[in-house]
Amino acid sequence: MPGAVISHVTAARLHGLALPRRFADEPVLHLSRRPGQGMPRRRNVVGHRLDLAPREQSVLRGLPVTGIARTWLDLAGMLSQEELIVMGDQIVSAHRRSFGPPRMALVPLEELKRYLAGKDRVAHIRKCRSALDRVRVGVDSPPETVLRLMLSADPELPEFIPNVPLCDDTGEARIWSDLGCGEFRTCLEYDGAHHLTPEQQARDHYRDLKTAELGWTQVKISKTDLAQGRRSVQAKVRRGLALAGWGRS
Incomplete structure (x- = not known):
């Protein structure tokens, strides 16, 4: 589908993000297109409209996918506050210990803060910012x-x-x-x-x-x-x- 980007729950699964059990095996594909383009309407497809900047998109396994920060923001309307924090902890998790390799954040906390700071008009931004206030770096699971x-x-x-x-x-x-x-x-x-x-x-x-x-x-x-x-x-x-x-x- 021209102009479509994999988003929401499907993007989270491709990124390996922590989803609640009810979404773990969801048998549908979430696709997003820009406002003004036709909404994706096909069997087993859930369509969305997103106005995405180039930096909010990535290519994963050869597929166009919303980036991790954007995916987390878009899921704010589908997850509870606790579920959003669980995923946020996973995204920013980083540590260096006296044993084993260092763990690098999928998106560093400060980078995630800066990203959300520029999203005043996006749906559920207040919920996402509230969750971010309770996200902590260093969590393993x-x-x-x-x-x-x-x-x-x-x-x-x-x-x-x-x-x-x-x-x-x-x-x-x-x-x-x-x-x-x-x-x-x-x-x-x-x-x-x-x-x-x-x-x-x-x-x-x-x-x-x-x-x-x-x-x-x-x-x-x-x-x-x-x-x-x-x-x-x-x-x-x-x-x-x-x-x-x-x-x-």
Whole structure:
């Protein structure tokens, strides 16, 4: 279809962005054309009209696709605020650790801010900007974002920062936590399915001992914990914080 660009959910899937389950296997193709051009109307095609600048488009696997920043903006009307933040965390995720290769952002946070600053008249821009205020750099997986948002919903809890280093007496980072609160030396680890392998469990045992040696209280959160809901997760983290001295007068 001349002038059509793959957009919205289909573009997000091609970019490998984190989508909620209801969109994971959506059996339709999202296509966009400029205002004034005919709306795409075909079987299994959802048509949109977008006025795209050249820098908002890219070519992926030989196909014209909206760029990552534009795709995130366009999805603001289809995703909840939490889902938008989950995807935003993935887009800006970057870190350099004492092990492994550095992780580079799909779109750096400051670049994403500048992009949204010039989109005053685009639909759902306020929702997108509000989500961006709660996006954080350094998150490794969607469950970590969900966990962070569950905790931030409780105004009494201290803030937990992604990708916090646990340092020894010399200042060298020995462990990197999924989420950490330096004030109370409490860190959170999300245990996904890969933590069930014997090899990973052996690494986790070493990590647990080292975390304790460094004087941090560790709280492990599982998929089951997240499924039990926000109050259950908050209560579990509160117990860990209490062990570390939080709440004492």
